[in-house]
Amino acid sequence: MATGNSQQRIDIRKVETEALEWFLLHSERELGDSEQFAFDTWMSQLHNRASYQRLQQIDRSLAAIAATEEGARLRQRSGFAGVWATLNNYFGIAPISGFAFACTLMLAVGVAYLAPWHGEPAPRSYASELAQVRTVILEDGSQVTLGGDSAIETDFSGERRHVKLLRGQAFFAVAKDASRPFLVNAQGTEIRVVGTRFDVNAGSRLNPEVKVTVEEGIVDVARSPVQPEDTAPKVRLTAGQQVRVDARQLSRISTVENTEVASWRQGKFSYRDAPLSEVVADANRYRKDRIIIGTRELEKLRVTTAFTADQADTLVAMLEQSLPVRVFKEPDGRVVIWPGTVE
Structure with a gap:
């Protein structure tokens, strides 16, 4: 029994380490074709995807904390001890517990959002x-x-x-x-x-x-x-x-x-002969469950369409009706667009 528990801990640590490595690589540069295939394969596993998505949420939360008055005060006076205390309050994570291995390293990198600055304005x-x-x-x-x-x-x-x-x-x-x-x-x-x-x-x-x-x-x-x-x-x-x-x-x-310049401020999105990849990338910033394009060829498919922010969740159905594609919804909520034919 002890051996089984030890192996489980090692597996979790491995998943968290890999999630951190992929996250940092995405932050540095665009992935190559082989790297993207390896990442997509890795993300197809539910436990891998859960670890990666938590790092994404931590990153968004760090940026949000840094933009607050509390973030400004931390940069000015409290140093790293105060930063860690604040992160622990927000996430329930201390440097020696919780999402212990990869997450702690992630926070150590992310603490730059809140680290105190001296001399030049932060x-x-x-x-x-x-x-x-x-x-x-x-x-x-x-x-x-x-x-x-x-x-x-x-x-x-x-x-x-x-x-x-x-x-x-x-x-x-x-x-x-x-x-x-x-x-x-x-x-x-x-x-x-x-x-x-x-x-x-x-x-x-x-x-x-x-x-x-x-x-x-x-x-x-x-x-x-x-x-x-x-x-x-x-x-x-x-x-x-x-x-x-x-x-x-x-x-x-x-x-x-x-009237079309930044019409997204009024919740309106319109595209004329735009690549499908652009439409999907914009829509993904307004919906919980991500849309994935299944093939490289589909990314370049030209699209003329319009939708509103509250239609982002139904966009894939609209695309399936007007484009030679088929849409599949996975158990975790993600939607994948594959080549198909219009009836």
């Missing part, structure tokens, strides 16, 4: 929950509206205003200040403005394109240079214009109806 983090639209006012008076399951980090100094879109989508209404340019970085794309209104979608693993759309003013968009001396191509957008940026290039400038 970066601030803001996050939204799944299906939540949240508006925050930055220290310069600029306003940022976060879409579902989105996060930003701000770093304002005397000479610049810098925001990193960590994930998801955000609409910026920037306070004018000619002496302090406002920079937004999203997945290697740099957006530079002085005062304007624009939307940025950071893309996803399935659709690694950054999409920038301008409602008002002028916005410069470029790939971030690999080396400081590099000169990257850039485009200048004005009201009603949009550009997509991937790892290789900037797309041609397209036009967008003013």
